Amino acid sequence: MSTADTLQLMYARMLAQLGPQHWWPAETPFEVMVGAILTQNTNWSNVERAIDNLKRAGLLSLTALSDLPVALLAHYIRPAGYYNIKAGRLKNLLDHISRHFGDDLQAFFDQSLPVFRDQLLAIKGIGPETADSILLYAANLPIFVVDAYTHRILLRHQLIDEDCDYRMIQEWFMDHLPCETGLYNEFHALLVKVGNLYCKKKKPDCEACPLRGLATNQALADSR
DNA sequence: CACCAGGCAAGTA
């Protein structure tokens, strides 16, 4: 069985058992972007509290957040954890947008994928996963998001090699899947759901996992 | 009580 077949089977099984996930859980691309930074190494329920704080204060917009002092921003996002770090990171992003695009958020999101990605990665506080989350879920560009769950799930099911880094895993998906934003969107969302339900660090529940017995030598070989 | 969660940057050798 080819890696493409393995991936198709993964996707079909996850979708059949869990249904569409309707990601990203946000109302606007701007909210996606803020959430992408707030959720760094943090449970999503904590991020929701932080986002809610900003929303109820009427601060969840480019202009409002840009005008907000960083110390005050830190106060609002406190439930998300690492609040001083994340407030600074959000400011870095907001400053970048203001400096290069003024208040034209649409122009920021309308950039081409390679240019946009490099630009995001050059901002302090935005790494590969945060950048790709913004590209895929805020800008609707076809890039596959790799996160801790993705890594752990693939390892547990022996689908990739031990020492695959972010880029290798991303290419493993993108080299063997159709280049479609909608597919990447749903695939990653399903992986996070599977991770939350069946592939926790301490409490793996492999009995009910839709990915049982998917390991193939071809997938493993193609990951190196 | 310990451990974990949808990372990233900075410091060390």
Next chain:
DNA sequence: TACTTGCATGGT
């Protein structure tokens, strides 16, 4: 280049 550490809240 390859490790290690700091950042911090809220749930299990």
